[in-house]
Amino acid sequence: MRGSVVCKKIAPVGEVLVKVFPTEIIDSVGEEDAHFFGAIDTATRALRGGGVFSVSDEIEGAALLHYINVAESYRNEGVGSKLLDYSLKSMKSAGTKYVLYRETADNPINLIISYNFATDNGFIPIVENEKILSYKMETILGGKFAMKMMGKKDSLNNIIGIDDPKDNRIIKFNEDNSDVFYKLEKGNYDPCYSGFYVKDDKIVGALRGVLRDKTVILGDVYLETGYESDDIYTSLLEYVLILLTQDVRVENIVIQVTGEKRRSIINSLLGEPDAERNAIELVRYL
Structure with a gap:
């Protein structure tokens, strides 16, 4: 019954x-x-x-x-x-205060069902057309990335690492950034695997990386209004990827990417991924 x-x-x-x-x-x-x-x-x-x-x-x-x-x-x-x-x-x-919902799937139909259920229940999309790309380190080291990076310095002049989460530039970045999902806080980025594009002593671009076991997860790149250029996006990727290829602890790299343009930039740097999944990311404010 x-x-x-x-x-x-x-x-x-x-x-x-x-x-x-x-x-x-x-x-x-x-x-x-x-x-x-x-x-x-x-x-x-x-x-x-x-x-x-x-x-x-x-x-x-x-x-x-x-x-x-x-x-x-x-x-x-x-x-x-x-x-x-x-x-x-x-x-x-x-x-x-709010709930984040993220889902990945090989079959886009499954994501559409999850997406429709979430939006029908008050969730708002954070990003559109998102992919999760997975690379094994041997794929990167054995591909074209190492050759492309030989002697490369000029385009990385404005990219730096910031070891201290209490650095004044990070504090100012968090104060100026109204989007909570890009704030640089303890736990959501690892200084060893992150890069920052600095202009006039101000962070205008950031690529956050986090180490999970032997895998580094790279979030989508943040670029401030007025700095959304392909060159800056590419430079941030190159800087962090160079760090990763020199770290023996890292065996896998997972990259979050939105939009076909950024996807093509990653492909030009690293080639085709070992695995690729579709993803959705939404938020519900309470």
């Missing part, structure tokens, strides 16, 4: 969670750091949907939506929206 559906925050009990949430989601988030929500059938007391959130340790006031899904027999009945609404209200009461 099937009953109505109620939504609740649920305790992280291993055997129950694996029936609703993919193991890779639980492993990547960690039971201790995650907030699990469930859609429960009142008649059978069975979980018929679930959502997983975590509080961001990189952006103050932000939470991450890692996963939300509803059993196939309960879809198209508003259960997913009900679960999401309950989860967002709960996260807001815990101090969350």
Whole structure:
């Protein structure tokens, strides 16, 4: 017998969670750091949907939506929206100011479904036409990048590394930058794998890199209005990639890129990636 559906925050009990949430989601988030929500059938007391959130340790006031899904027999009945609404209200009461939702997939159709669900429920796209490109270090070292970079110095004169997150230029950058997603804060960039384009002692371009195990993740490049040139974008990439190719700890590089123009610049530097995925990134303000 099937009953109505109620939504609740649920305790992280291993055997129950694996029936609703993919193991890779639980492993990547960690039971201790995650907030699990469930859609429960009142008649059978069975979980018929679930959502997983975590509080961001990189952006103050932000939470991450890692996963939300509803059993196939309960879809198209508003259960997913009900679960999401309950989860967002709960996260807001815990101090969350906005929720970030990011999804990648090989099949663009799956992304369209996720995108439509998110926008139907109040999420706003942060970026459009995003790709996640993955390169193995041997692919880069054995390709054309090393040859292109031999003796290259002139175009990198304005690119520098900044080791201290409390550097006055970073403080000023954060004060001037109204877009919270580009703020340079502890945890969301590693000075060893990041580059900054400086003009008149002011940061006008930034490429943030973060080391995760043996993989460096490069976020999309920030360029201030008036400095959105292909040359500056290319120089930032070249500077950081040179650093990475000299670091024996790095085995893989993952690059976030938006737009066909930037995608073609990366291709001209590194060649075709070892793997490529489509991505969406959205935000919901609470």
